[in-house]
Structure formats: structure tokens, C-alpha cells
Amino acid sequence: MDQGNGNNDAGMLTDPVRNPQSAPSGARTKRAFILLLLTLVLPGSAQVVAGSRKLGRRALQVTFTVWAFVLAGLVLALTNRALLVNIVTNGWASFVLMVVLVLLAVGWALLFLNTLRIIRPPLLERRMRPLVAGLLAVLMIGTSGGLAYGAYMLNVGRGAVGSIFASGPSLDPVDGRYNFMLMGGDAGEDRTGLRPDSMSVISVDAKTGESITFSLPRNFQNAPFPADSPLAEVYPDGYNCGDECILNSLYQTVMENHPDLYPESTDPGAEAMMDAASGILGLEVQSYVIVDMEGFSKLIDAMGGITINAGGWVPITAGEIPGTNRHYPPDGWIAPGTQKMDGYTALWYARSREFATDYHRIARQQCVQQAMVAQLDPTTLLTRFQAIASAGEQIVKTDIPQDQLGSFLDLALKAKDQPMERLTIGPPDFGTAADNFVTYPDFDQIHARVAERIAAQGEEAAEPPAEAPAADPGADPAPEAAQEAAPEAGSSTGIGTETGPVEQAPAAPEQPEVTEEYLQYLAEIQDDATLGELLNNNGDCSPG
Numbered sequence: 001m002d003q004g005n006g007n008n009d010a011g012m013l014t015d016p017v018r019n020p021q022s023a024p025s026g027a028r029t030k031r032a033f034i035l036l037l038l039t040l041v042l043p044g045s046a047q048v049v050a051g052s053r054k055l056g057r058r059a060l061q062v063t064f065t066v067w068a069f070v071l072a073g074l075v076l077a078l079t080n081r082a083l084l085v086n087i088v089t090n091g092w093a094s095f096v097l098m099v100v101l102v103l104l105a106v107g108w109a110l111l112f113l114n115t116l117r118i119i120r121p122p123l124l125e126r127r128m129r130p131l132v133a134g135l136l137a138v139l140m141i142g143t144s145g146g147l148a149y150g151a152y153m154l155n156v157g158r159g160a161v162g163s164i165f166a167s168g169p170s171l172d173p174v175d176g177r178y179n180f181m182l183m184g185g186d187a188g189e190d191r192t193g194l195r196p197d198s199m200s201v202i203s204v205d206a207k208t209g210e211s212i213t214f215s216l217p218r219n220f221q222n223a224p225f226p227a228d229s230p231l232a233e234v235y236p237d238g239y240n241c242g243d244e245c246i247l248n249s250l251y252q253t254v255m256e257n258h259p260d261l262y263p264e265s266t267d268p269g270a271e272a273m274m275d276a277a278s279g280i281l282g283l284e285v286q287s288y289v290i291v292d293m294e295g296f297s298k299l300i301d302a303m304g305g306i307t308i309n310a311g312g313w314v315p316i317t318a319g320e321i322p323g324t325n326r327h328y329p330p331d332g333w334i335a336p337g338t339q340k341m342d343g344y345t346a347l348w349y350a351r352s353r354e355f356a357t358d359y360h361r362i363a364r365q366q367c368v369q370q371a372m373v374a375q376l377d378p379t380t381l382l383t384r385f386q387a388i389a390s391a392g393e394q395i396v397k398t399d400i401p402q403d404q405l406g407s408f409l410d411l412a413l414k415a416k417d418q419p420m421e422r423l424t425i426g427p428p429d430f431g432t433a434a435d436n437f438v439t440y441p442d443f444d445q446i447h448a449r450v451a452e453r454i455a456a457q458g459e460e461a462a463e464p465p466a467e468a469p470a471a472d473p474g475a476d477p478a479p480e481a482a483q484e485a486a487p488e489a490g491s492s493t494g495i496g497t498e499t500g501p502v503e504q505a506p507a508a509p510e511q512p513e514v515t516e517e518y519l520q521y522l523a524e525i526q527d528d529a530t531l532g533e534l535l536n537n538n539g540d541c542s543p544g
Helices: 002-013 025-039 045-050 051-080 081-089 093-119 127-166 247-257 268-281 293-303 343-351 359-374 378-383 387-393 403-418 443-462 479-485 516-524 528-534
Strands: 179-188 195-205 211-216 288-290 306-310 314-315 332-334 337-341 396-398 420-426 541-542
Touching: 002 479, 025 045, 025 093, 025 127, 045 051, 045 093, 051 081, 081 127, 081 403, 093 127, 093 516, 127 387, 127 396, 127 443, 179 268, 179 293, 195 247, 195 268, 195 343, 195 359, 211 268, 211 314, 211 359, 211 443, 247 268, 268 288, 268 443, 288 293, 288 387, 293 343, 293 359, 293 387, 306 343, 306 359, 314 343, 314 378, 332 343, 332 516, 337 343, 343 359, 359 403, 359 541, 387 396, 396 479, 420 443
Parallel strands: 179 288, 211 420
Antiparallel strands: 179 195, 195 211, 288 396, 306 337, 306 541, 314 332
């Protein structure tokens, strides 16, 4: 009996895993790397095989529990992504998750240090000790450091979500859609109060994420208000006090003269703008988002810029000449073509309307919005999250409820993969710049077109894509091909024709090449007519 115990003790003493001092040098080195790998892949397993089994078993319990939660999160991400986002963005849930990440980071670091003790560096060859120590440091930074950074980023996100989004009941879709009003607010030092120069309503299908942007011109007049709006009593015939009552002045008018009409709102001006948009479009606008245009460039820079395919030259407007309605010659020009724009360039591309119209600017603003949606992908969010969250916290204001952030983010991800339709409530979609449609709008026509566009989008989503008809091998060639093969009348083919040679029209006078220098020269001599013709295409654009 005693002899058997002695044999067991002797076996343990010669076990190279628990007693490496009896093992050869190569085995001790191999053992060190294996123990580090075990701590990396299965925290606690190194302690079970070579250290404190009690500590190892407890660490393994924590490891398996974490794996179970990670697996549950992956399943939830695949089956109910909105619920997962709601959990992560919930104040208390995100706080608990942040604390758990910190504890896991500390625990994993302690396990690595315990593994180093088990390795017994003095038993290793002198040249292998720095290598093992360096690998240990790298693994600790990658594991515990990664978890700690995740906790930090989660805390940044908690602050941004709490600062930007509102508390309150969730929104229900109206006729199967969510309708948000997006305003680009401009409250510069040279202006009184906030003036939303960029206004649009984004209508999103609550199931598919398909969206339509309805752009509202800043100079739109006679905006009606829904019957249940408190402004319907103040302006029973609509917002129609003349040229002073253009749409973008409503915000400040309500903030200064009628804030008591919306006693439960923290932003009566935004509520008034939503009521006006509801009356114009015939839709119930449910929430608003205001972006400070002065800080807009910070958000673009935080995203790493956006790519736009610009159709024409756009001036970067200089300061206003005192005592006049003119500006000094532009500070610069944005050239046509596909280009990566930083925040400053994108801001001026979206807001410039010198030598052009509001409708050119609206088209460019729509392009910028689409480019931001298309290019704000998960990789950009992960790599630039802190900068984006910080910029958003400074420039974005909304009444979208925080508890519904998950479902709306899920819709945004669906919308990202689909084309965004656009309709401008003014030229070129309604009337022309000459017929003053935005001054004397036809609201029946607007409501009908808006309803038609939404219904058409719903029908397209419901109908399966039609298959192309199979080609008939016995059919005649397409007439277009035959026309392409036939020579045009009077063309020079080397064969005489009855009509004889065609007289050439006199050549048009050669036009100067449109360059930045030429445009700047026209601006300096105040040739607005020529500039208007040359820049008439600067509303043609698309996301890059």
C-alpha cells in the first residue's frame, strides 16, 4: 500500500506538466507556449492541467457561461436584431454589460499572470524568456485590453444615446410607415435664432425598410396645418402672411411668439415644422431630427468623408458685401466628377445656392443624405465609433424615443441595401421655377402624388420580379439592329445617293473651356447670367 503511494508520488514528481523542473529544456519551452495558448482559447484550462484545479474549474465555469451568452447573442442577432440592439442601448442593461466586460478583462489578465507563474520563467532557457514574456504581453493586450476597450466604447455609446435620444413611449407606424422630419438647422452668429434651410420628410416602410424622401423647399408658402394642430387656429388659412411666411421661418416664429401652443414639448419650433410638413404632404409626421449645419462637417469628418459623383461646378460662397445682397467672389469651387469630400467640402456642396436655385441645392442635399446612408457601414461604425458618437452628440437633436432605437436601426440597415426614392415638392417634380408653384401650391395635387408614390412602392415590394421572356429562335432580328445596320440617308458611305452631298452647317463659335479660373473670372465681373447657364447642371449628382 505504502509502496503504491510512493509510486504515485514519484509519477507526479516526474510529470513534466506539473513539475517541469524534471523535464528537458525543449519540453519546458513547449509547455510554456501550450499553457499560454490554453489560457487564450479556454481560460481556466491551464490552471486545471498545471496549476490550481479549484481556480481552473471556477474560471472554466465563467468561460462556458460567457460562451453561452455569446451564442445566445448571435442567435438573437440572426433572429431578432432589433431586440438585441434595444438591450445593448438600454441604460441599465448597457451599464451591467459594461461592468461585466471590465470584470472579465481583469479576470482574464489575472489568469494570464497566474499562467506565467505556472510556467516558471527561471526554468526556461535564457533566450526564450523574453519571447514568452513578449507573447504574454501581446495576448493580454489583445484579450483583456480588447474587453476593456469594448467597455469604454460601450460607455461612449451610452452617453451619446442618452444625450441624443429622448425618453418616452414608442411610436406606432401609421398606415404601415414611419414618417420622420429631417431638418438642417442653421443658427450662425449672423442669424437670429435657428433657421432650418434644409427640410425633408423620410417615409419608411415599417416592414421592408423601403424609403422615400420628400424634400420641402425653404421658400414654400401657404403651408396648411392639420385640424388637430394648435397652429390651425392661429393660421386657419395656412401659413400665409406673404413673403415673410416662407416655410423655414416658421420654426423661429413659433419659438418667439407661440411656444405655449406646445406646452409638453421641449422644442415647440420642431413640433410646428412637423405639423406644417404633415399638412403639406398629407402624412402624419411622427418624429423629427435636427442636424446643426455648422457642426455637420464634424460628422462627415468623423465618418472619414463621403464619396459623391458631382455633376457640375458648385461655388464655395464667400462673405456678403456690406450694404448689398451680393457676395464677394467665391472662396473656391467644387469640381464635377467623383470625389471623396471631407466635412468642409460636403457642407458647402449641400448648402451652396449661389448662381443656382433652391432646387439645385435640394437635389445636392438628397445626394449627400444618400451617400451618408450608403457609406455608414458597420466597418465605419466600428473603426470610427467614438468620433461619430461624439460628433452626433454635439450636432444632432431628436425626439425619437431611445427605447425604439433598435427597431429603427434595424430599419436603417434594411433601407441601406435599397434605393431611396426622391420627390421634391416643387420644381422639377411640381411645376417650374417660373410658375411659382411653391408660392401658390396645389395641395390636392401634392397629396395625390405623395399617396401614389407610396402606393407604387408598396406594390413593387409585393410583386415578385417578372422573368424576362425567353428568346424565340425563329423570330426576326430586332428592328433596332436592322436600323443600325442600314446607312443613314445622305451619309457618306462611298456610294452615291440621289440626294447628293449634304451641306455642312456652319460651325458654332468655340466656347471657352469651363475651368475654375474662368468661373472665378465670371464671378469677379458679376456675369451672373453666364454663371447661371454654366452651373445649371450642379444639381445633377449621385452617391459615389
